[in-house]
Amino acid sequence: MTSEGAGFPRxxxxxxxxxxxxxxxTISHEINDQVRRLxxxxxxAPFDGFTEAIPAYASVLxxxxxxxxxxxAVQRAIERLLVTNTQTPSKGPVREVLVCYDGELGPDLxxxxxxxxxxxDGVIAxxxxxxxxxxxxxxxxxxxxxxxVPGAIQLPRKPSPIRGVPAGSVIIxxxxxxxxxxxxxxxxxRIGRSPTPILGSDEKRxxxxxxxxxxxxxxxxxxxxxxxxxxx
Amino acid sequence: xxxxxxxxxxxxxxxxxxxxxxxxLMRFGVPESGPMDRTGFAIAxxxxxxxxxxxxxxxxxxxLQLECxxxxxxxxxxxxxxxxxxxxxxFGSWAVATMHAGARLTVKPGPWGSWxxxxxxxxxxxxxxxxxxxxxxxxxxxxxxxxKGQRLVIENAEVRGERCGPIPCPVFARPRTSLRVVxxxxxxxxxxxxxxxxxxxxxxLTDAYDRMGVRLAGPTLRPVGKLDMPSEAIVRGSIxxxxxxxxxxxxxxxxxxxxxxxxxxxxxxxxxxxxQLRSRNQVVFESISPEAAIEAAGNHRRSYEQFLTRLMAxxxxxxxxxxxxxxxx
Numbered sequence: 001m002t003s004e005g006a007g008f009p010r011x012x013x014x015x016x017x018x019x020x021x022x023x024x025x026t027i028s029h030e031i032n033d034q035v036r037r038l039x040x041x042x043x044x045a046p047f048d049g050f051t052e053a054i055p056a057y058a059s060v061l062x063x064x065x066x067x068x069x070x071x072x073a074v075q076r077a078i079e080r081l082l083v084t085n086t087q088t089p090s091k092g093p094v095r096e097v098l099v100c101y102d103g104e105l106g107p108d109l110x111x112x113x114x115x116x117x118x119x120x121d122g123v124i125a126x127x128x129x130x131x132x133x134x135x136x137x138x139x140x141x142x143x144x145x146x147x148x149v150p151g152a153i154q155l156p157r158k159p160s161p162i163r164g165v166p167a168g169s170v171i172i173x174x175x176x177x178x179x180x181x182x183x184x185x186x187x188x189x190r191i192g193r194s195p196t197p198i199l200g201s202d203e204k205r206x207x208x209x210x211x212x213x214x215x216x217x218x219x220x221x222x223x224x225x226x227x228x229x230x231x232x
Numbered sequence: 233x234x235x236x237x238x239x240x241x242x243x244x245x246x247x248x249x250x251x252x253x254x255x256x257l258m259r260f261g262v263p264e265s266g267p268m269d270r271t272g273f274a275i276a277x278x279x280x281x282x283x284x285x286x287x288x289x290x291x292x293x294x295x296l297q298l299e300c301x302x303x304x305x306x307x308x309x310x311x312x313x314x315x316x317x318x319x320x321x322x323f324g325s326w327a328v329a330t331m332h333a334g335a336r337l338t339v340k341p342g343p344w345g346s347w348x349x350x351x352x353x354x355x356x357x358x359x360x361x362x363x364x365x366x367x368x369x370x371x372x373x374x375x376x377x378x379x380k381g382q383r384l385v386i387e388n389a390e391v392r393g394e395r396c397g398p399i400p401c402p403v404f405a406r407p408r409t410s411l412r413v414v415x416x417x418x419x420x421x422x423x424x425x426x427x428x429x430x431x432x433x434x435x436x437l438t439d440a441y442d443r444m445g446v447r448l449a450g451p452t453l454r455p456v457g458k459l460d461m462p463s464e465a466i467v468r469g470s471i472x473x474x475x476x477x478x479x480x481x482x483x484x485x486x487x488x489x490x491x492x493x494x495x496x497x498x499x500x501x502x503x504x505x506x507x508q509l510r511s512r513n514q515v516v517f518e519s520i521s522p523e524a525a526i527e528a529a530g531n532h533r534r535s536y537e538q539f540l541t542r543l544m545a546x547x548x549x550x551x552x553x554x555x556x557x558x559x560x561x
Contacts, residue, residue, distance in 0.1 A: 012417035015469055015497035016525035020417040027462050039259075054258045054465035056489055061465035066500070066529035071522045138463060138489025141262045141371060145463070182371050203363045207260045 009034075009082070013071040017051075018063045021078060027147060027175065031058045032135050033088040036212050038078065041085035047077035055211050056136045057145070091133065094214035097179055097196045099170050100225035101127075105193035112172075112189050116153050124219070126153045127170075127191060132177060132215040137207070142181040142198045144209035149175050161187040168194045168229075170217075195220075195228035236303030236354065236389040240382045241336070244294015246442060248367035249358045249375025250349075251287045257362060258488045264468065265366035265374065268347045268443060268484050271405045271504040271536065272311030276351040278543040279328050279399045280308040281392060287358040287365035287375050288351040289384075293341040293510070296350070296378065300331045305389035306353040307331055310399050312345015312508050326399040330391050344407060345508045346441070354389035369443045369485045395546065402539050404532065408505035409513065411498050412520045412528060413471065418493035421455040422473075429453065430495060434514045435479070441511055443485040445472075448515075452477035455493055463491040469498035471517075483507060499525045501532030 012020040021038060024031035039055040042062065049068030054061040064074050101109060101124045113120045132148035149172050157173040163185045165171070171178050171188035178188065181199050198208045209215065220228070250273070253266020267273035267290055277285055289296065291314065309316055310326045317338045318329060325342055339348065358365040358375035365375040378384075419427060435450030454477035466472065470482045472492050481498060496517065498506060509515065520528070 013414055013522035013525075014417050014467060015414050016499045016501070016522070016529040018467055020464065022464075025461060052256050052258060054488065056464040057462035059462075059464045061467070063467070066526050067533055070526045136463065136489065137259060137261045138465070139261055139487045141260065141368070141373070143261045184370075206257065206262075206362050211259070 011071075011075045011078070014061065016066045018061055019071050019074045019078070020059055020061050022059045024058045027057045027135065029147075032147075035060055035136075037085060037088050038082060039211065040089040041081040042078075044085075045081065047074065049074070054138075056138065089212065092210060092213035094216050095208055096216050096218055097194050098220045098224070098228065099192040099194045099217050100220050100222055101192040102222045102225075105222070105225065106170075106191045108189040109191050112153060112155060112191060115155055118152065123153055123191065126150045127172070127177075128217050128219060130177070130217075132217070134209050134211050134213045134215065136211060137209065140182050140184060142207045142209070143178055144198070144207075144213075144215075146177040146215055147175050149177050155189060157187040158189070159187070161185040162190075165190060166193070170194055193225065195225055233388045234303055234390070236305040236331075236352075236386040237301050238298040238384040238386075239301050240296070240378055240380055240384065241299050242295065242297035243378050243380050244292060244296070246292035246369075247294055247296050247378040248290050248369065248443075249287050249356070249365050249378070250290045250367060251365045251375075252285050253366045253484070254362050254364040258465065261488050262362065262368070263484065263486050263488055265364070265368050265443075265485055267311075267349060268507045269311050269349070269405075269504045272347070272508075273349045273351070274536075274540060275326075275399060275405060275543065276308040276310035276349045278540045279310065279395065279546075280306065280351055280353050281395055281544065281546070282351065282353065286352065286354065287356045288349050289356070289378060291339050291348045291350060293346055295338075295340040297339070298337045298384070300333050300335045300337070302333055303386070303389055304330060304332045304391050305386050306392040306395060307337070308351045308395075308399065309339065309348055310401075310405075311348035313342045313401075314345060314348045315340045315342040324398045326401050328392075328395045328397060328399060330393060330396060344510075346510055347507060352386050352389070353392050353395075354386040357385045357387060399543070402535070404501075404505070404535055404539075406505065407508040407513075408502055409509065409515050411502050411506055411515055411517050412525070413496040413498050413517050414522055414525050415496045415519050416494070417497070418461065419495050421457060421461075421493040422453060422495055423456050426453050426456075427495070430479075431517055431519050434516050436514045437509055437511045439511045440480075443483060445480045445482040445486055447478060447480045450479075453479055453495060461491060461493065463489045466490050466494065467497060469500065469503050470494040471496045471498065481506070499528055501528055
């Protein structure tokens with residue numbers, strides 16, 4: 001049984017169609033395990049009127065059809081699910097993500113090295129050594145928030161974002177790492193580029209990464225990167 | 233089967249292909265997308281008697297001009313109060329009409345509204361992504377933005393002369409400046425005075441308005457305390473307040489998660505009416521209880537279903553309406 005913080009879970013009504021269930025206010029494996037527990041319980045046994053669940057770091061937004069049910073009934077249904085589902089679901093598969101750290105594909109590597117007192121290779125070694133798992137997906141299609149960046153290379157985000165950061169960029173901030181899927185502005189540190197396709201078009205499995213999956217970064221050189229991007 | 237083709241001769245920004253949208257993928261970072269004004273879109277389809285919902289064109293205030301170069305097809309327009317003309321003859325903003333080869337359709341902003349829908353009696357050919365032709369504006373995935381010179385092809389094009397004529401515009405499809413909200417889910421980050429300002433002072437829409445959301449001008453809603461909440465889910469209608477105290481109402485192509493507090497959330501029945509406002513229009517927010525919001529959703533759904541049933545019944549299958557509503561809302 002996981003220990004639950006005082007006053008959690010909390011239930012907050014959202015407009016006429018959702019309840020936000022909060023399990024805590026920090027980013028931790030223990031809290032995220034409770035998120036995954038409710039998420040998998042809902043997908044195994046959805047209540048009448050359930051439409052969609054959106055797991056995040058420390059909360060699950062549970063969306064419902066206001067014609068079929070209401071906030072109070074949904075809260076009761078979730079409370080029942082939490083009582084009957086005490087097992088944390090097992091982790092998903094470990095997915096391999098290729099990354100090239102060479103030259104201009106890791107434009108912030110030198111700055112990260114300077115800020116952490118490591119060499120460029122030291123930053124790369126630390127990044128590859130991290131044990132990553134997907135805590136949530138969000139912001140934009142296929143953006144998987146990976147927790148597990150080692151303490152030695154954790155930096156706060158930059159004061160202002162850089163525009164036009166290309167898809168496939170491997171970016172870090174604090175304990176988090178993301179492989180981007182669209183060209184977007186970001187204030188995170190750009191340390192490499194991945195040719196691994198994350199956005200798919202299969203409706204049943206549209207994205208490489210889902211909440212609970214592990215991620216292992218494998219280093220490739222520039223030639224392998226160019227070959228892989230030419231193929232996709 | 234017959235087909236019809238159009239060439240895009242003029243088009244403004246933010247004109248895109250939309251269908252009912254893609255649901256159930258927010259857990260992967262994918263918002264629903266689909267029409268900004270789902271009500272106008274549904275009405276245009278019902279007026280045309282469409283029993284399935286094909287891809288359609290969402291027209292922004294940038295406007296659109298098309299020339300029919302091949303075939304004939306009946307079209308419907310509904311959504312905002314735009315100026316609509318076929319060749320030189322103007323007709324109502326909300327109408328069903330038939331276009332033949334050689335005819336030119338012009339749609340420009342009119343007295344009210346920010347979005348209007350051009351729906352065809354046939355299947356507009358469009359790229360799909362994850363089962364939907366709805367355009368996700370940030371990525372361009374789905375049917376995509378409409379470009380000048382583009383050729384639009386309608387397969388299974390039908391002429392439905394019996395459906396031609398004006399479409400009535402019901403009260404629930406018109407712009408609304410008093411918006412009902414349920415406070416939260418992160419209203420705890422705001423002082424009582426700030427909540428009071430949200431509910432008692434007017435805000436206005438700014439020019440920072442696109443399919444992702446619209447930033448509001450008005451009193452500053454500065455959050456108190458440390459903003460250290462981990463990112464959590466956002467819904468369509470969330471009023472998110474950035475660190476500078478400026479609120480943004482998130483819309484069809486919203487980001488699915490965010491770390492800024494959401495002070496309140498607009499109820500679903502008022503959102504379609506809100507998006508038909510324009511920049512510099514004023515709005516006021518009215519706080520209602522979650523129970524009152526559920527009741528409002530029921531009332532809204534009833535008047536909506538009744539209206540669509542009547543529109544469909546002009547000619548067509550009344551059983552269509554239930555599935556149509558389920559697909560659209």
